Amino acid sequence: MPIVDISRYLDGSDPMGVVLELRHAATRVGFFQVVGHGVPHELIDSTRQLARRFFARPQDQKSVSGCLSLGEASNWRGYEYFASDNKEAFEIGLKTQGRVDVAGRPLPLHGDNLWPPGDPDFRHTVTAYHTATTNLARQLLGAMAWALGLDPKYFEAKVREPLAHLRLWKYPPHTELAPHKDHGFLTVLLQDQCYGGLQVLRRVKPKAVPGQKQSVVQDRSVLNGDLESREIAEEIALASTPSQNQSETIWLDVPVIPHAFVINVGRLFEIFCQETFPATIHRVRYTPDKTARPETSQPRISLALFFAPDWGVTVIPPSALRAPGVSQVSVQSGPHILFGYRWQQYVNSGEIQDVKAAKRRALEDISVLAGHDP
Numbered sequence: 001m002p003i004v005d006i007s008r009y010l011d012g013s014d015p016m017g018v019v020l021e022l023r024h025a026a027t028r029v030g031f032f033q034v035v036g037h038g039v040p041h042e043l044i045d046s047t048r049q050l051a052r053r054f055f056a057r058p059q060d061q062k063s064v065s066g067c068l069s070l071g072e073a074s075n076w077r078g079y080e081y082f083a084s085d086n087k088e089a090f091e092i093g094l095k096t097q098g099r100v101d102v103a104g105r106p107l108p109l110h111g112d113n114l115w116p117p118g119d120p121d122f123r124h125t126v127t128a129y130h131t132a133t134t135n136l137a138r139q140l141l142g143a144m145a146w147a148l149g150l151d152p153k154y155f156e157a158k159v160r161e162p163l164a165h166l167r168l169w170k171y172p173p174h175t176e177l178a179p180h181k182d183h184g185f186l187t188v189l190l191q192d193q194c195y196g197g198l199q200v201l202r203r204v205k206p207k208a209v210p211g212q213k214q215s216v217v218q219d220r221s222v223l224n225g226d227l228e229s230r231e232i233a234e235e236i237a238l239a240s241t242p243s244q245n246q247s248e249t250i251w252l253d254v255p256v257i258p259h260a261f262v263i264n265v266g267r268l269f270e271i272f273c274q275e276t277f278p279a280t281i282h283r284v285r286y287t288p289d290k291t292a293r294p295e296t297s298q299p300r301i302s303l304a305l306f307f308a309p310d311w312g313v314t315v316i317p318p319s320a321l322r323a324p325g326v327s328q329v330s331v332q333s334g335p336h337i338l339f340g341y342r343w344q345q346y347v348n349s350g351e352i353q354d355v356k357a358a359k360r361r362a363l364e365d366i367s368v369l370a371g372h373d374p
């Protein structure tokens with residue numbers, strides 16, 4: 001897992017050196033860690049600490065405004081409890097009130113945040129962390145544009161009011177997150193300092209050992225058919241069949257580096273650059289044994305900022321990046337992100353069990369909204 005010190009980009013002393021490192025990292029793995037990012041370590045520590053304190057509150061003090069699951073009514077902000085495995089999340093976005101679509105209807109994913117009462121520290125610190133990581137995402141996007149041979153200012157007008165949602169996660173011991181790709185442009189993730197758990201999918205050419213069968217990593221969540229999409233299950237199955245494509249599926253642990261952010265490219269960016277920087281499948285596994293420390297009986301807390309362009313931005317590869325013979329996909333940012341939220345919500349709430357059916361329904365919902373296919 002590449003580690004890139006971006007201080008030389010931010011202070012202007014060696015921007016090109018950093019851009020080349022980012023290009024190498026994003027092309028090879030689609031995941032990398034950044035240090036020297038300028039977000040104060042104290043802010044990182046206190047946000048994580050306050051997130052831990054928030055999740056430790058009694059249940060009735062977490063359900064902000066009585067809202068127990070994220071959804072349309074809350075602009076996908078607030079607290080969520082996952083009854084299937086007791087995971088919890090708390091989410092905020094940019095404060096963007098009064099935004100409407102062409103028909104005058106309120107724009108989904110926009111609005112105000114919902115805060116638990118009586119905890120101003122939590123509100124101020126989480127807001128400051130959201131602002132700092134959103135700014136970092138903007139800067140990284142400039143470097144990634146450069147790494148693709150574009151003007152570093154290329155995205156500036158497309159991320160004026162970005163869909164930048166920060167999700168605080170609580171994983172009780174033994175809980176996991178199924179393999180998936182993120183939906184947006186970039187994710188800025190802080191792992192728990194106590195233990196890792198994040199793993200990324202990697203394909204490698206197996207060493208040929210005459211007469212020996214290749215081992216194939218089996219993924220439990222895929223075998224169970226739980227919250228995973230059919231496409232991802234198929235992709236993993238394909239990667240796990242050495243006889244077909246001479247590759248073997250490897251899950252790489254993402255090591256915990258204190259105060260480093262894990263950065264990964266999401267589906268929208270992958271579409272934009274025609275997979276020059278791939279959106280890599282990742283998952284969370286309960287792996288305390290790897291880093292045995294006394295804290296491991298505590299829940300795992302991670303902070304994920306999902307960063308995507310403004311609602312109305314159409315993501316389409318610029319001519320300079322178009323590979324001959326590759327079909328063009330064009331996607332509108334807002335409906336695409338909403339599609340992801342919607343189908344996951346249908347599945348998480350148990351309203352629709354089958355992922356494909358959930359996606360079909362979410363697609364119908366959002367095509368009514370925007371007339372776009374996400």
Ligand SMILES: O=C(O)CCC(=O)C(=O)O
Pocket residue numbers: 167169177182189191197198282283284302303304
């Ligand atoms: O908690 C983590 O480490 C990863 C979270 C993640 O992949 C997600 O929220 O999409």
